[in-house]
Amino acid sequence: MSGDGYELIIGEGFAMDFRRLTAAAGRNPGGPEDYVRRQVLREMGELAAGTSDGRHALGYESGKGDLRDCVTAYLQSDPQEKADYRLVFREMPPAVAGGTPRRELLAVKPRRGAGNIYEHTCARLNRNLHDRQPGLNAFGDRMPSVKQNQAQRQAELDANRAIAHAFPGQVPLATSRPLAASRFGNRRADSPPRHGNGLDR
Numbered sequence: 001m002s003g004d005g006y007e008l009i010i011g012e013g014f015a016m017d018f019r020r021l022t023a024a025a026g027r028n029p030g031g032p033e034d035y036v037r038r039q040v041l042r043e044m045g046e047l048a049a050g051t052s053d054g055r056h057a058l059g060y061e062s063g064k065g066d067l068r069d070c071v072t073a074y075l076q077s078d079p080q081e082k083a084d085y086r087l088v089f090r091e092m093p094p095a096v097a098g099g100t101p102r103r104e105l106l107a108v109k110p111r112r113g114a115g116n117i118y119e120h121t122c123a124r125l126n127r128n129l130h131d132r133q134p135g136l137n138a139f140g141d142r143m144p145s146v147k148q149n150q151a152q153r154q155a156e157l158d159a160n161r162a163i164a165h166a167f168p169g170q171v172p173l174a175t176s177r178p179l180a181a182s183r184f185g186n187r188r189a190d191s192p193p194r195h196g197n198g199l200d201r
Contacts, residue, residue, distance in 0.1 A: 067125075
């Protein structure tokens with residue numbers, strides 16, 4: 001784990017995803033969406049604290065898009081089943097020299113099915129599902145199907161984070177806004193972090 005703190009930046013699409021999860025959880029407390037929502041909040045806290053770096057880096061695959069600058073985290077809707085949801089984010093350099101590095105949350109959705117997480121992420125980044133992004137060549141050419149152990153995944157995450165923090169093209173979406181990391185420590189674990197334009201609007 002990186003062990004350092006991060007400023008979370010919330011994409012407009014991510015905020016919409018979270019509001020939908022929250023609405024579904026309210027209709028069915030203790031149900032699958034409620035379980036996912038609680039995991040999202042926990043993962044956000046860990047991403048902000050630097051105690052999580054996500055599960056693994058993403059890559060390019062025709063039909064699924066070029067997400068070589070993105071990372072995915074695994075979430076479950078059922079604690080007895082395999083992780084069926086994904087949270088996708090991007091590493092970002094600090095907004096100002098010497099500042100806190102940032103993580104931009106892009107989407108949280110089911111892994112599979114129509115309109116899955118990767119389709120939504122590409123759409124939010126304005127990327128065609130069949131095109132490579134030449135500007136992302138700095139991140140290498142990871143094969144999405146490659147099998148890695150935990151140490152290999154972490155080494156790749158560390159390397160990609162270093163690239164992202166030095167990459168001038170790595171800037172947040174125009175609609176993304178900061179979420180105060182300090183909110184994580186002073187709210188109940190089942191309450192969403194709040195910010196001026198954050199998840200509560």
